[in-house]
Amino acid sequence: MTAARLTLPSPAKLNLMLHILGRREDGYHELQTLFQFVDYGDEITFAVRDDGVIQLHTEFAGVPHDSNLIVRAAKMLQQQSGCALGIDIWIDKVLPMGGGIGGGSSNAATTLLGLNHLWQLGWDEDRLAALGLSLGADVPVFVRGHAAFAEGVGEKLTPVNPEEPWYLVLVPQVSVSTAEIFSDPLLTRNTPPIKVRPVPEGNSRNDCLPVVARRYPEVRNALDLLGKFTEAKLTGTGSCVFGGFPNKAEADKVSALLTETLTGFVAKGSNISMLHRKLQSLL
Numbered sequence: 001m002t003a004a005r006l007t008l009p010s011p012a013k014l015n016l017m018l019h020i021l022g023r024r025e026d027g028y029h030e031l032q033t034l035f036q037f038v039d040y041g042d043e044i045t046f047a048v049r050d051d052g053v054i055q056l057h058t059e060f061a062g063v064p065h066d067s068n069l070i071v072r073a074a075k076m077l078q079q080q081s082g083c084a085l086g087i088d089i090w091i092d093k094v095l096p097m098g099g100g101i102g103g104g105s106s107n108a109a110t111t112l113l114g115l116n117h118l119w120q121l122g123w124d125e126d127r128l129a130a131l132g133l134s135l136g137a138d139v140p141v142f143v144r145g146h147a148a149f150a151e152g153v154g155e156k157l158t159p160v161n162p163e164e165p166w167y168l169v170l171v172p173q174v175s176v177s178t179a180e181i182f183s184d185p186l187l188t189r190n191t192p193p194i195k196v197r198p199v200p201e202g203n204s205r206n207d208c209l210p211v212v213a214r215r216y217p218e219v220r221n222a223l224d225l226l227g228k229f230t231e232a233k234l235t236g237t238g239s240c241v242f243g244g245f246p247n248k249a250e251a252d253k254v255s256a257l258l259t260e261t262l263t264g265f266v267a268k269g270s271n272i273s274m275l276h277r278k279l280q281s282l283l
């Protein structure tokens, strides 16, 4: 057969707020968080092969081939669907790892949706999201592709439509371990639940921020610097720090001032992910 080939975006997410409500028996934490995408991310290219082999051709420092979420997602989908086809994969990786912007989860979701398309499996979103959840708590929101208020460990999603400002995202050169932050004894774990709709106004706190800022001076520095211009927030468990601006010009202006000493990028907030916009255009 002729090899079908497809390049798809794998965008980042931001947690516009993140409350920790409690800890479950299994050690995982009950959260309430608001996910929004940004128009910035990796690009993954897929080429179908007919021998059933799954091969990621791009090397990741510190991540063995078979542990990569892209490979794990592809193998799981192949196994569960009984598909006899394989895939060659290349990624243009721009998203930092351990930055709290969901790079690995997004890559897994792009892989699931891309292969569902190329292998012509006809799986619906519910099924792909359920498979995605077994790879990571943040995978389902990337599979759905709509900004969402998330509860549980992040899997109970209610679509929402917050404003879509331009963001400046600062990337401190440090990788934060999610497990380490969630096991810190000083973490706030008793925030009362809030109601979802329409958008959780005035609740933009991230309960992980005090713990991350105390442990990582690089993150504290980014929060302090960005905080001179706009409300500076932490996404997920960090390390990335972000702030919203009414237009690109203002975000660019602050970026020019801060990126002399810090790494960062400017991107538009988006309630429909770039991945879904691209997939729509293919139909």
Ligand SMILES: C[C@](O)(CO)[C@H](O)COP(=O)(O)OP(=O)(O)OC[C@H]1O[C@@H](n2ccc(N)nc2=O)[C@H](O)[C@@H]1O
Binding pocket: 015, 027, 028, 029, 030, 031, 033, 100, 105, 136, 137, 138, 152, 153, 154, 178, 179, 180, 182, 235, 236, 237
């Ligand atoms: C905090 C968020 O960034 C919000 O978007 C995500 O929920 C984190 O998701 P993730 O990076 O996919 O995290 P996972 O790989 O699932 O979990 C890493 C570790 O963080 C802790 N963890 C994670 C999520 C959660 N709701 N409670 C937890 O206690 C657990 O110790 C877990 O072993």
Ligand SMILES: Nc1ncnc2c1ncn2[C@@H]1O[C@H](COP(=O)(O)OP(=O)(O)OP(=O)(O)O)[C@@H](O)[C@H]1O
Binding pocket: 062, 063, 067, 068, 069, 070, 096, 097, 098, 099, 100, 101, 102, 103, 104, 105, 107, 108, 138, 178, 236, 237, 238, 239
């Ligand atoms: N395709 C992948 N891209 C990035 N990281 C991957 C990938 N596959 C496996 N990983 C592993 O997952 C870890 C977390 O990466 P990821 O980019 O998802 O972090 P994150 O942005 O902090 O995510 P989150 O917001 O979900 O906490 C990495 O340190 C790496 O070891």
